[in-house]
Amino acid sequence: xxxxxxxxxxxxxxxxxxxxxxxxxxxxxxxxxxxxxxxxxxxxxxxxxxxxxxxxxxxxxxxxxxxxxxxxxxxxxxxxxxxxxxxxxxxxxxxxxxxxxxxxxxxxxxxxxxxxxxxxxxxxxxxxxxxxxxxxxxxxxxxxxxxxxxxxxxxxxxxxxxxxxxxxxxxxxxxxxxxxxxxxxxxxxxxxxxxxxxxxxxxxxxxxxxxxxxxxxxxxxxxxxxxxxxxxxxxxxxxxxxxxxxxxxxxxxxxxxxxxxxxxxxxxxxxxxxxxxxxxxxxxxxxxxxxxxxxxxxxxxxxxxxxxxxxxxxxxxxxxxxxxxxxxxxxxxxxxxxxxxxxxxxxxxxxxxxxxxxxxxxxxxxxxxxxxxxx
Ligand SMILES: Cc1cc2nc3c(=O)[nH]c(=O)nc-3n(C[C@H](O)[C@H](O)[C@H](O)COP(=O)(O)OP(=O)(O)OC[C@H]3O[C@@H](n4cnc5c(N)ncnc54)[C@H](O)[C@@H]3O)c2cc1C
Numbered sequence: 001x002x003x004x005x006x007x008x009x010x011x012x013x014x015x016x017x018x019x020x021x022x023x024x025x026x027x028x029x030x031x032x033x034x035x036x037x038x039x040x041x042x043x044x045x046x047x048x049x050x051x052x053x054x055x056x057x058x059x060x061x062x063x064x065x066x067x068x069x070x071x072x073x074x075x076x077x078x079x080x081x082x083x084x085x086x087x088x089x090x091x092x093x094x095x096x097x098x099x100x101x102x103x104x105x106x107x108x109x110x111x112x113x114x115x116x117x118x119x120x121x122x123x124x125x126x127x128x129x130x131x132x133x134x135x136x137x138x139x140x141x142x143x144x145x146x147x148x149x150x151x152x153x154x155x156x157x158x159x160x161x162x163x164x165x166x167x168x169x170x171x172x173x174x175x176x177x178x179x180x181x182x183x184x185x186x187x188x189x190x191x192x193x194x195x196x197x198x199x200x201x202x203x204x205x206x207x208x209x210x211x212x213x214x215x216x217x218x219x220x221x222x223x224x225x226x227x228x229x230x231x232x233x234x235x236x237x238x239x240x241x242x243x244x245x246x247x248x249x250x251x252x253x254x255x256x257x258x259x260x261x262x263x264x265x266x267x268x269x270x271x272x273x274x275x276x277x278x279x280x281x282x283x284x285x286x287x288x289x290x291x292x293x294x295x296x297x298x299x300x301x302x303x304x305x306x307x308x309x310x311x312x313x314x315x316x317x318x319x320x321x322x323x324x325x326x327x328x329x330x331x332x333x334x335x336x337x338x339x340x341x342x343x344x345x346x347x348x349x350x351x352x353x354x355x356x357x358x359x360x361x362x363x364x365x366x367x368x369x370x371x372x373x374x375x
Contacts, residue, residue: 015297150183
């Protein structure tokens, strides 16, 4: 019997499971999925829970229900360490041996070690975080709405907060605070121009070359000295991989993504997929995205089957369909199949892909209903 452990039940981990599961009897596999929560959230629609009224219940994949026939083990626990030499995964409570390990633990908000920020701000890592922000919006009347970080997530959150306020007839300031000289980092200038002009139209301010200096509960001080009292701050200023990866003595980038080879391997028994993997392509590295997580999971599962059958491995060849930056006033821009697009059409594409990739018919129909209703 071969023991296969999948760490993380997000897009990549479930893609591995959905294939490898079919071989459990034929290849005599003992499969264990380890996830730190009972459920996994559909992350791309979390910002839409704030403004568009998408309900978090439609974004949940209940991992305990995947195992209804009991054909694999589900361990709800946090992985705290991995010993690659001894082939052991340590969770808070268990020690698990493996023949094949797939690290699919994704990424989480990076507070860059600043504990006071972690305590005082909101983040958007899962459905519970979206619920917490939504509750705060309903309960408190904030005077300011700040978003740290002008990347994809920060822009989506800012436009959704503006939409929420518009629906309530409120005019409070929504401000994106960006430490770099422009939002959206390495993206092409035309996209930045389009997004900035749309943010202006939505009355969302962007402060460049500014960082968050100090936070207390509902209090924010910026590096230019400005002070915001009674403020809500959502931290979208970067991500990092899971903490257990920090202790792995392997090649990683600043975000802790693990450098993998052409087959997404770290060694002969360990594969890394999704956000946790740093895959080089054309002198660059693949960005974090759902499409890559799913396709990498698929590739690794098939390669594990090949190894057991004694067949040669196939290389992971990424296919990039493109990306879209959706904004809550129904404007978006992006690149799809090499074509630059902007306006309303990319919004349709974005939600079509989200519905297509969301988990199960109930969630799909729920998302469609929520989007049509508009919260
Ligand atoms: C707000 C937001 C919006 C986004 N929008 C888009 C978008 O529009 N399009 C797009 O392509 N991508 C988008 N992304 C990125 C995309 O969601 C990720 O690239 C994708 O989720 C990566 O899949 P994954 O399987 O690697 O990780 P995840 O889907 O994050 O799954 C990781 C799983 O591992 C579990 N886990 C983590 N640490 C541990 C541990 N120590 N022990 C056990 N389990 C653990 C987590 O609970 C989680 O279930 C967005 C991300 C965010 C946060």
